Amino acid sequence: MELCLAVSPGELTRAEQKILDYINTNTDAFLFSSIGQLAQRLGLSDATVSRFARHVGCADFKDLKSMVVEQAAGPAAKIAETLSRDGAFSPAAWLERQQLYLQKTARQLDEAEFNRGVEALVSARRVFLHGKNASSSLARMLAFRLGRLGLQVSLLPSGGSELLEGLLQAEKQDLVVMFSFSKLSREGRVILDYSRTAGYRTLAFVSRTCIPPEERADISLFAYRGEEKEYHSMAAPTALLDLTVLAVTSRLGARGTESLERLHRLKTDYFPMG
Structure with missing residues (x-):
């Protein structure tokens, strides 16, 4: 500098x-x-x-x-x-700050929008997940959780032409989930732009409350990660993902629990000692 x-x-x-x-x-x-x-x-x-x-x-x-x-x-x-x-x-002060981030996330939670997101996940034929850099860990965690519930989930490559090859599979009745916190990435722009051609719906996890219309997904769920020049925490986004998975599990009802039971039986049959 x-x-x-x-x-x-x-x-x-x-x-x-x-x-x-x-x-x-x-x-x-x-x-x-x-x-x-x-x-x-x-x-x-x-x-x-x-x-x-x-x-x-x-x-x-x-x-x-x-x-x-x-x-x-x-x-x-x-x-x-x-x-x-x-x-x-101070570790204690840092953890207390994460509580503040969770409180800010809770205050900004739009329950109607959240329910729309849950319904979109449950009703989608297939769910495609895209995460880049640190957000790739969130995408993988969400893929793991949703897959256990029996949803058809695919992780999209983080960028380049490989992203296009994965995105080419997304069609109507599918949902593409993306993580677009501080700004919309080039890959995020591609996902939103191609949705107009392919017809799939989009759900974005964001940390901005004011988003230009051309950068807006069909559904946006907000998580507070700290101020612009701070280290951006993943505490609130992770909690929001957990909340989303629990809501999806509740919405799926027997369909979700049956998938978990089948998984448990497989583990018991093939890995009885854990």
Whole structure:
């Protein structure tokens, strides 16, 4: 990155230019360094680093880090912002924050839309699931859960021409489920666009409340994952998936429980010791 400062690089001392160069070229390492670690790494004193922070318009070293986070992009910056928000990292505080995310998700839950999603899953001839990057784990979990209930489920390749080959199988009476949290991916655009030709329905798990019409799936289910520059948690999306599976199980009634019973009998016959 190239850090934008309130002063020009020419106004910095040689030591301060050394600090700036390190931030620009080792942003991730800087974000996870204490003032002492940074000073030692650069062969400077803590006081020199503190003076640099004040010279560029920051109150202190912590404020300097916040400025870098604001201008940086990528997962390291998000994690650093999350860890520094409440001072020293606390597992208990982090878990309490996940409770807040769940509460926000619950407040935003549109029960009518949720029920539409459940009905779409139950009534679909086949369910195709698409997840990319971290969301691929959610797609796999949902495929596992729905498959155990006897639904016909297929995982779509994450991208490239292989996605098109998988999507080509989706037709009317099918449902394509996608995960489109912070933004709509290129693959997500393909899924939505091709639905107009193939006639399948779409269901999207999202973390945005305001979505342009051209980026909207037929059904959208919201899960809160944190603020834009935070580490994006999967706690609420996972809970929403569990809720969806339980609702689908209830909606299927005997059909779903029979599938689970058949699976149990197979396990008993072939793997009696577990």
